[in-house]
Amino acid sequence: MNIKKYKNYLFLLPFIFLFLILLNWHHSIGLSIDDLFFYTIPQETNIMSFVIERYDIWSSRILIEYILCHILQSPLILWWYLDSLIFTFIAVLTYKLINGENKLFYSTLSCILCLSFIFSSHYALGSAGFITTTINYTWPLFSGLLAIYILKNHAAKDTCKTKRILAYIISVLCLMFAVNNEQLAVILLGLFVLYYLLNYKTKINKKCYLIGITSVIGIINTVICPGIHKRYILELRWFPDYLQLNILNKLNIGFSHIINRCVTWCDLTTLILLGIIAICVYLLTKNKKQTIISLIPFIIASGFWILTLTDNLTLIQIMNANIVRYGYVPISIKRMILSLTIYAIFIIAFLYSLYSIYKNQKSVLWPIYSIMFVGFASTIMFGFTPSTPSMERMYIFFYYGNMLAILIFIKQIIEKRIKT
Template sequence: MIKKDKIPFIIIIIFYSLLFITSNVNWMSRDALWFSKVNSSPLAFAIKRYETWSSRFWIEGAVLVASKHLFIFFLITIISAFFLFYSVSKLISFNKFISNLVLVLFFIALFPIASLQSAGFIATIVNYIWPSALFGYWLIIDNQRKSETVASYKVIISTFCLILSVFNEGLAIMLFLYLIIRLVIEKKEFLNIYRMICLLVSFLSILNVLFCPGNQKRGISEMTHWFPTFDHLSFWDKLLIQLDNIASNLIVNHNLMGIFLLLLLARAVQKRQSLSIILSGLAIMLSKISESLISKPLDTIVKHSSGKEFNYNITSMLLAPSLIFIIILGLVVFIIILLYGKSSKSLIAITSLGTTFATGRSISLSPTLLASADRPLLFLYFVIIFNCVVLLDDMIEFNKNKDKIVVKKISE
């Protein structure tokens, strides 16, 4: 039986089901069309893809199954979506109906659904949403272990979910960064069998990404097709391109950064913190000023990157907007610390944003850093939206508490 406070998660499933039905989505477009024509068993196909194309072993087989059996795809996607939101709700301690309703409605309002279309809905959902739900379940159990005794079977199931999730290289990087953060926080308590198993999973997942024969062959093929001069770029140039790409998606294309900054400003006003208000306003102004500085140079690079004569001075084009974006990010971190101090909320906000941002940055090492569109940023989108929800929920709770104080004073 679903608890009352979790009912909003059913709302989001109904909403997206109706949205896709009324939008007449062509599920068999892009990658799914190619996968549906493959005449092979899922296991044999996954092995072949591992050898020739991708380290996402079971995910490749799952895309094949999903492309041929839409009912299975829809069923697993519904379950994954429910568990993803359930996991987030547990992790951010949303135990009230109104809090989870805000979570669902804000996600519906802010999440850029078009980001799931670049490789086709089926391929993108299987590659990102399914593993995210598995990773989220592991995070719940990992978080519960700190404060209560968790049944052994739950730990085993969550560890299996973790192993499956890190076949997505983005989540493999996130796990590695998460464990580093846990090591810093837990210190000697980190040294236990469970953590050693998690470290082993992380280590093997990174090795899988680095040494998978398919990844290496794909890199050569993708570079020839998408970015022939990629090897001639310096490491610095690659980082600048991806940094500007992230800035463009967060500030120009989807404006998630603008909304997050507005909520930080609103929270600062509510708490009457003058410095936070000033810094939030400064960050908002910088983001508006940087829009054209960010988008125009990146558009030029995207347009000409597939040409063999690409020889632009990337540093001169992207250094200024990248510096502005870094300043905005620094302001965000400082504002969060001012608003929440040295609390668990500020730690969770900063580390979640930092790890997903670093994961997005990691794609700069790949020749598909532009061809992948914003798919590698989906985890960052999730985290920004969830942090927006936390801010909004805090403001709602603040007003409720304020009203209680006013009523109490009147009654006295």
């Protein structure tokens, strides 16, 4: 028996365990909320007629909802297995994007961070029914990652023509499904624009234009969709004063909610990212003062997290009292001073940490900062829609971006510094 041969496949074990964990979790999930609505559609009308009508009165996600309706007509066990596989392959594709030398370490880390991503997104995933939300958000995420992986690894000039054509066809199909989610379309376009601006003086990878073009198509599809405009009018009933808001008010809504989320209701993945950033600062600078400053965001977020676990919510309630549907609105001088001081310390320390890392490791950080920036900017989009009930779901891509940033930080900085 060739033991060395089998050692080369050890990195697959974490993904197998991840799939089994996810499958066990999925067995406890049934139909709820919007799942029940889409489940009954074929009993009343043809699925194609339904999605066309939805395009006219409500949503531009015609591809996503077509697949959603068909999945809901199948036995529930099919979604259990498919969704478990898709989350597992999100971990696999993330691992492939990192491409670390220590395969077992990075496959294990990718699986652990994928679980933290699911844990962070758990409430959001169930907010409209798990089946509906995963097919609307995590399935397009998987499709986008798969397209990027295929373009990166199977569309090179040295690949045979047939395989190259097939790679492009699969990539286009995956991207079209991915950008049918309007938020993901904006994220992919944002990443393409940043990539172009940072590389236009050098050679631009032409395959990236495919991502940019499909993202524009996805955004155009959303803009021209008659249902989006009709839905906008209907959703104003949830937020009748929305029409009175100017662009600064909308930015206030988006910015204040995401900052408040990172400070007072920090998810597990973001908390890990804050800790990793502090470690990177220490490894790059070996400076205690800079390290202590970089630890401040992690300490603040951890402190509030501990308060939520102990049900000691007084300080959190004081902080949240200023965050309303209109964004940050000071309620009293004392509360305003307290909350703004905490936010300011958090933001300044966080930006200082990123600057310290950038100053010492410029060459490898643009992908990380681009991912973090676009993920953060995508959540600010919340301020540009009156759809307040769907707010939680808009953080799903932000959580994944933080997961990916953690892995790149570890590969590009922590691993290299430990070796040296």
